[in-house]
Amino acid sequence: WIHIKQSLPDPLCVPFPHMYLISVFLASILIIPFGLKTLFPYVWMDILYFGDLLRILVKFVSRRRRRPSFFVLDRFLEQTAAHPDKPFILFENENYSYTDTDKWSNKTANALQSHPGYKPGDTVALFMGNEPAFLFTWLALAKLGSPVALLNHNIRTKSLLHCFNCCKANVLIAASELKEAVEDVLPSLIEKGVTILLMTKHCDTPGIESFSDKLDKASDTPLPRFLRSHIAYKSPAVYIYTSGTTGLPKAAVVNQNRLLTALAALSSNGVTSSDVIYLNLPLYHTAGFIIGFIGSIEAGSTIILKRKFSASQFWDDCRKYNVTVVQYIGEVMRYLCSTPKTENDKDHKVRLAIGNGVRAEIWREFVNRFGDIQIREFYASTEGNVGFVNYAGKIGAIGRVHFFHQKLFPFTLIKYDTERDEPIRDANGLCVESPKGDTGLLVSKITDIAPFVGYAQNEDQTERKRLRNVLKKGDLYFNSGDLMRIDKDNFIYFQDRVGDTFRWKGENVATNEVSDILTISDCLKEANVYGVQVPGHEGRIGMAAVTVKEGAQFDGSRIYHHVVNYLPSYARPRFIRIQNAVEVTGTFKQMKVKLVEESFDPGRIQDPLYILDDKEKSYIPLRSQVYSSIISGNIKL
Structure with missing residues (x-):
C-alpha cells in the first residue's frame, strides 16, 4: 500500500485545471446515468430489450446457416440429448x-x-x-x-x-x-x-x-x-x-x-430450463401451441398440461406443481379475479404471466390480489408480420416502440373511417398517418424480414389483408385490422378491432372502453358491447349483452348513473340485454355477429331487454310498443 501510495501524484501537486477536468469526468460518470434515467426513464430497459433482440437475431441467423437445415424438431432432439430424464409433460397422473x-x-x-x-x-x-x-x-x-x-x-x-x-x-x-x-x-x-x-x-x-x-x-x-x-x-x-x-x-x-423464430417466445422473456409452465390454453391455437409448447422446447422447461382452463383449479394446480410461469389470453385474468378470495391467494411460486388482452384495471386487481407477478403483455397475431412486447411493464400498454423496432419491422398507424370501414386517403390516393396520441389502424410493411404468408386455399381473404399504396405508390403493407394508439412515451395501446368499433352521433365508440366501464359497476360481471342499426339514424347505436354477478340483481337506476358518470352521451349503451352467459370462442373472444343480427327486437330475443331512459334516469324494460315506435321513427334516439 505504501509503495502504491508513493507512486501516486500528490493531489496538491496536480495543476488546478487538471484536477477540475478529473472532477468533471468523475462527476459525469456518476451523473449521466441518473440524468438519462430522469430525462429518458425507459432508456435502460430499451437498451436491455435491444440486447435481447440482437441475441435472438444472432442465434436465429446461426441456426439458419446450419447444415443440414435446423428446425424446431432439431431443438427438441438437442434438449432430449441434454437432459433425457427431465420431466417434459405432466398431465393428470401421467409424467413424461x-x-x-x-x-x-x-x-x-x-x-x-x-x-x-x-x-x-x-x-x-x-x-x-x-x-x-x-x-x-x-x-x-x-x-x-x-x-x-x-x-x-x-x-x-x-x-x-x-x-x-x-x-x-x-x-x-x-x-x-x-x-x-x-x-x-x-x-x-x-x-x-x-x-x-x-x-x-x-x-x-x-x-x-x-x-x-x-x-x-x-x-x-x-x-x-x-x-x-x-x-x-x-x-x-x-x-x-x-x-x-x-x-x-x-x-x-x-x-x-x-x-x-417462435422458439424464442418464452426464452426472450426470461424463461429458463428451471421454470415450470402452466399450459391450460387450447393447443390448436397460437398461444397454447406456439408460446406454450414451442416456447418450452427452446427453454427446456417442464409443461403442466391441462385439458382446459379452470379458474377454480388454477391456483391449486400452481401450488401443487410449483408452477413459475403462467399464460393468459382474453378474459382469463378476469375469470381468476372473479373467483372467491382466499387466505392463500398469494401462496404460490408464479413469477411471470405472459399473454395478451388483459385490461388495465384487471392487471392492477390481479397483481394486488395474487402478488408481485411480472405481467408480460405482448401483441401478435397468427398470420401477422408485426408484434410488440411490453417489456417495461407499463400497465395497459401492449408494447413499446422505438427506433430499432421501427427499422426492423416498419409499421405505422393510419387514419381509418370506421363508418365506411376503410382507410382514409388523401388527394394522391395515399393513406394518412395518424398523429401521435390519436387512434389509427396498425399496418406493417411486408418485407423479407417481415413476410405475410396468408391463408391456405383462400387468396381472397389473403388479398384483403394486403394494403397497397400506403405511404407511397407501389408499397405493400399488412392490414392488422386493429386500431392502436401511441402515447408521448412511445407506449402503444390496443384500442379495438376494426369491426368492433362503431360510429354514433358523428363519434367513434370503442367497444372495449364501454365494456370496461360496464364491468366495473357493482352488479355486472361481463359485458359484450356492439353497435346496432336503427332505421332513420346514421351509424350504429350502442348495445350491450351483459351477465349479472352472482347474488346480485340488475339495478337499472344504478347502471344508468354509472354510465352517465363515466361515458359521454354518444358512448352510453342505449340497450342492455341480460344473458345467463356471454358467448365466447375457444380463445375467449366475445361473439358479436349473432347479437348484432338480433339487434334489440323483443320479438326475436327471449332475454330481458332494457332501454336507457333519460327522463326516468334509469334503464327500464323495453316493451314491444316502444320498439315499434323506434322502428317507425316516432321515437328518435
Missing part, C-alpha cells in the same frame, strides 16, 4: 420425460409410416383436445416431414369440413371422444379418400380405423432424417385457424422459418 416424449413420438411416427393410407410428407389434420398424444403426434409428423393442420376440437359439421378442406389433408387423426363429430362428416371424408384414424384400440364404424392398438405394437426406434429431407424453411409447418367470429375460420400458414 424428454426421452419418454421422444420415444412416444417415434412410436407414433413408425405406426403412421407403416399405414398404407399415409406416406411421409402428407398433410395431416389433428382433431384433438389438450392431451399428451397431441404433442406426441405433432412431433411424430415433424419427424416424417408432414405439415399439420391444428383443428379446433369444438367445431362441427360445416365448419369442420371447411377447415379440413382448407389444408388439403390426406389423413385425419382424431381423439376417441370426437368420434361422433367425425361420423357427422364421414360420407364427405370417405368421398375424398381421406384416411381416418381414431385414438382408440377398437372402432366398429366402417371408414374409421383404430390407431391406439397400432401405437402399442409400434417400435420406438428413431426415424431416419432423410424422411424430412424435402423440408425447406418456406415449407408449411402448421396451419392454425382463426377463431371465425365473423364467418368460417381461415387457415393461417405458419411455415418452418416462422416456427423457428
